Amino acid sequence: MAKAWEKVATAAGLGGSWERRKYPIRVEDYELYEEIGQGVSAIVYRSLCKPLDEIVAVKVLDFERTNSDLNNIMREAQTMILIDQPNVMKAHCSFTNNHSLWVVMPYMAGGSCLHIMKSVYPDGFEEAVIATVLREVLKGLEYLHHHGHIHRDVKAGNILVDSRGVVKLGDFGVSACLFDSGDRQRARNTFVGTPCWMAPEVMEQLHGYDFKADIWSFGITALELAHGHAPFSKFPPMKVLLMTLQNAPPGLDYERDKKFSRHFKQMVAMCLVKDPSKRPTAKKLLKQPFFKQARSSDFISRKLLEGLPGLGARYLALKEKDEVLLSQKKMPDGQKEEISQDEYKRGISSWNFDMDDLKSQASLITECDDSISCKDSDASCFYDLDTILPERATGPHMSRVFSIKYDTDTEYINAQDYKRGTCKWPGQETQLHRNSKHQINIHNRDKCNGGPLQVADEPSPEAVPKVPKSSAANVEDHDDRSKPPLIQQRGRFKVTPGHVELDKAHSPGLQKSHSMQAISHLPSLSIPSSIEAASTIIGGSLYMQLYNVLQTNMLQREQILHAMKQLSGCDMAMTSPACIAPASRASSPSSALSIDRSLLEAAHEKEKELVNEITELQWR
């Protein structure tokens, strides 16, 4: 059995020189045993490196299954080979075999933290274990960031544990190099990662992102290890994006997460700040008091690995469980998340997000003035204003989604989650129910002052001047049915205020004071560009828009007429035939007023007719 060693020089800025074993680069030198993991484009096998008589992990990447550029994949593999830090997974070697790339790595017998949680700790790890695991991950991140790399996929599924309890950050499948130019530099403006763990700036694709994106994912991973699942993990990808962009950042809750220390909560809150520049570096985070409780790798091995079945057997058992659940379509809450994760995994390479669409949908979500955060993915949300640290309190506000109708046939919105019922928000009670196959209405009876309506063509909530509290409150004080509907039909979602009932909304009983408040919030009449969109809108919304525009016109006209009546001061002059003659019009202001008034009245009558016609059409 030949054991070869070679000296490797510094390269790619990833560290010093070191001595290492020389791993063979021929397929026949490896024997693949059982499957121990699967990713988007790769299957990982426990394997034997025959010449070295060493158990290794071989990741087989199928070129045909990846969307990535081949050169990039090869470079990633090369980067992995050059890694020289105990907490980052290195590759021993890599080589191609037909349509696949084989990456040979150290075998991590404990598997990933996600696997361990799924098998034994479905509700997450204890704090000392989390601190130990996360400290090691941070050391790995510090090394990568220091050498100009962004990992871009930090999550429990990529934190691997070996038989001695050593923790390594794995999966360089999507990592990017900050110092590169050209293609890879541009890659930083691409949409890469897994939605639940993805930083808002990565989703936004506005200004690119840097290594701070990893710090956000690190914070989400901390929550994942604490609860057994990442926040929002039960929701479909688009909703995760929407929630991440619009909601306050998730965090540990003082009430629900009583078992965790203040230091842990603070550390998570520091990572999950929407403004990347306010997130600490990995180096700074390592100094947080939370990590003082971190222990040795022996502790991890004792706590997590003792009594665990072999990785292959665990992996198989989990896979079978998933398959059975999928085939039965019986998915208890915890399992839905797993399936959802699989969707996410597949999604990394296959989703095609329309961010403009997403942002326009996001802009329709109303803000509240209270800075509070939705702490979990569950339909029932927990809030505790005391838990919000000053830094977080300045972040984006809590949002209310009114009604989201998914146009796809995808069932995995899991309306069951919503069916469960009532979600308590401070100062409001939100009724969630399902009124058709894919439509979920969220009825808000809240006291938020963010303004009940937003104009359909608003660019973003920030760009819109806020409705003064008093006027917003006035509008809120009145009957909801009189509010013009908020309608937007673009892309996948259709968003309408859930509480608008079309039949009642047609009631022409608008109060004047009402209308004057409402005018400034009226949506501009946007005619859909496509026939498909038009037909959907004509299913109710366009009528509503027309109706409201006309109603507003009528009310304004009524007020103008009233004012004119007062100005003219004499009804007599208005009935005088002389006033109608053009010659006398110029010389008599009161007669001019009377002509204008009669024209206005005629228009008023015409509008009334139109309103009746619209109502009739709507009812047909």
Ligand SMILES: Nc1ncnc2c1ncn2[C@@H]1O[C@H](COP(=O)(O)OP(=O)(O)OP(=O)(O)O)[C@@H](O)[C@H]1O
């Ligand atoms: N060296 C290793 N030892 C043991 N298990 C491993 C090793 N490398 C990966 N695995 C297991 O295989 C799974 C998939 O591997 P990996 O994450 O590298 O693939 P991927 O296609 O890049 O996945 P994704 O991008 O979806 O995270 C991991 O979640 C882990 O459970």
